[in-house]
Amino acid sequence: MTIEWRTPALLALGWSDARATELAPLLARGLLPARVVAQHRSHYVVSDGARDHRAVLRGALRAELDATPHLPAVGDWVAIGHTSSPVIVEAVLSRRSAFVRQRPGVAIAPQVVAANIDLALIATAVAGDLNPRRLERYATIAWESGAVPLVLLTKADLVAVDELAEARVAVSAAAPGVDVLAVSTHTGEGLDALARVLVPATTAVLVGSSGVGKSSLVNALLGGERLATAPVRADGRGRHTTTHRELVRLASGALLIDTPGMRELQLWSDGGGFAASFADVDALAADCRFGDCAHGSEPGCAVRAAIAAGSLALERLESYFKLRREMERHARLSDPRAAADANRRLRAMHRAQYSMPDKRDP
């Protein structure tokens, strides 16, 4: 059997044969595979390997996926009808991995930042931007994504060697088990090492705050000024120069997704990312005297002992509790049945409180 879709152009977009079974019925319907390379407010850009096309979702598909809600994201493989502009996206193939956060704003819903990624490059500027608590969030979502996380300490040229070493220690404490690479687009430091991990057909997503130098890195790897970049404002805050997510094809054959700087990074769900990200806390907890230790004031708490001994930062334990609550809240609010249960429990709790003598005012 000739597999005509297995073209070098598609393979260069990261296509893998593992998708063949899923694609077969779609091919039989006369559809073609394509990858989402950019996402704008009103439309997508998809590539069939040979050309890029402006694309929109078939109305029925939009309605169906919006309810799930799993609208295509950059990096997704889709099936498109024959090409005319705009091409119509008829189906979205299943995702191997995805960087998903809680959608910023009030609605409780996931937002897929990038799909089918092998590497999650967490960019944090070595001076000013480095925030262990935020890094914990990025690392948790990155582990959860199914991709391999890698922290990029950007703008390494701005600090002295000892400061860089301190930054590495801070990163390792907040993201244990994640490799760290110091890079600079000004001096070229670390760029060869980064290029080495970006092997052909690998898809990597660059995430991080605005102004840390994500687009500058993409440009440096491309060897040209393709993406817009802009200086950080005097107050140190970014300018949100990049306004849409875009997959860039490097000459090496790797695929790199640039994203707009994120202001808010709330966790969406826990499919194991949290456990991976806080493996150090869980390892300590295994030595607590009680199996259900809440690491509060229980006797024989190994976690509290580590804090007292200075081997675990109190802030890290606080963040462990905070992030867990955040995920539980989202899970509750996104699942109507769990939400109803939680409401019933809350009402019962309120009733219990009202029937109790007020202890605050004896």
Ligand SMILES: Nc1nc2c(ncn2[C@@H]2O[C@H](COP(=O)(O)OP(=O)(O)OP(=O)(O)O)[C@@H](O)[C@H]2O)c(=O)[nH]1
């Ligand atoms: N000193 C120094 N400055 C850098 C480096 N890389 C980027 N910059 C500067 O940092 C500023 C922001 O860079 P961008 O690449 O636009 O940052 P970004 O992360 O893409 O920002 P958003 O698109 O807003 O998310 C620009 O003025 C760059 O010139 C670096 O390695 N060293």
Ligand SMILES: [Mg+2]
């Ligand atoms: Mg940018």
Ligand SMILES: [Zn+2]
């Ligand atoms: Zn404990």
